[in-house]
Amino acid sequence: MSNRKRVYLHPLPVRVWHWVNAICFLFLMLSGLQMRYGDVFEIIPFKSALRLHNIFGFTLIANFLLWAIYYHATGKVFSLYIPAKPGEIGKFLKDLVRQSLYYGYGLLIGEKNPHEPKPESKFNPLQKISYHFVMVFMPIQIMTGLMLWNPAYFSRWINLLGGILAVDTIHVFLTIFYLAFIVIHLYFATLGPTFFSHIKAMFLTGYEEEH
Numbered sequence: 001m002s003n004r005k006r007v008y009l010h011p012l013p014v015r016v017w018h019w020v021n022a023i024c025f026l027f028l029m030l031s032g033l034q035m036r037y038g039d040v041f042e043i044i045p046f047k048s049a050l051r052l053h054n055i056f057g058f059t060l061i062a063n064f065l066l067w068a069i070y071y072h073a074t075g076k077v078f079s080l081y082i083p084a085k086p087g088e089i090g091k092f093l094k095d096l097v098r099q100s101l102y103y104g105y106g107l108l109i110g111e112k113n114p115h116e117p118k119p120e121s122k123f124n125p126l127q128k129i130s131y132h133f134v135m136v137f138m139p140i141q142i143m144t145g146l147m148l149w150n151p152a153y154f155s156r157w158i159n160l161l162g163g164i165l166a167v168d169t170i171h172v173f174l175t176i177f178y179l180a181f182i183v184i185h186l187y188f189a190t191l192g193p194t195f196f197s198h199i200k201a202m203f204l205t206g207y208e209e210e211h
């Protein structure tokens, strides 16, 4: 048993949201790839991939609404997910540089993480920026997904955005953003005091250890 200080950062609703979201993303990406590259490889038929994409798409929407309701009800959405208020941008940028230097160099020579997570400020500046965009882009990804799901019903919206090709392009570009995010996110998820400690905290306990 380690003697490190522990802090409760991930309440159960956030943990449930996170893992349902991660499973949805996995299946949405795999089924999306199958639909797009059906001429290159066919693990399941196009129709089954489409059905899977719709099931996990609607699950993701319901889960996103739960996230939005929970974070608005607890009043934490602005304090955690908005990188900096107008008067705090200077300090935020300084902290951002410090945090980047830590990941680029300090971590390798055993320095202490400059960010001390607390429930009301649990994200470091890099997490704040990336999680901000991950969640701000989510409604855009959902809306473009809905337009592709039922183009006739959403035809006015589609025309407003410049046609179905434009909508599809936004959907695919955001997918590429999410793919890049997930690769980087997985790497950072292993940078806790031990390889699995962040993942264990997010999955099982909710408690992060200081490091």
Ligand code: HEM
Residues within 6 Å of the ligand: 010, 014, 018, 021, 022, 025, 026, 127, 131, 134, 178, 182, 185, 186, 188, 189, 198, 199, 200, 202
């Ligand atoms: C198997 C895949 C994944 C693993 C292992 C993983 C791991 C983690 C861990 C350990 C944390 C808490 C510590 C930290 O912030 O670094 C976290 C938080 C978070 N992850 Fe993931 N993640 C995965 C997939 C995803 C996906 C697909 C998304 C969104 C597209 C995502 C978005 C987030 C967000 C927004 C948070 C902050 C949640 C909060 O505390 O409000 N993660 N993840």
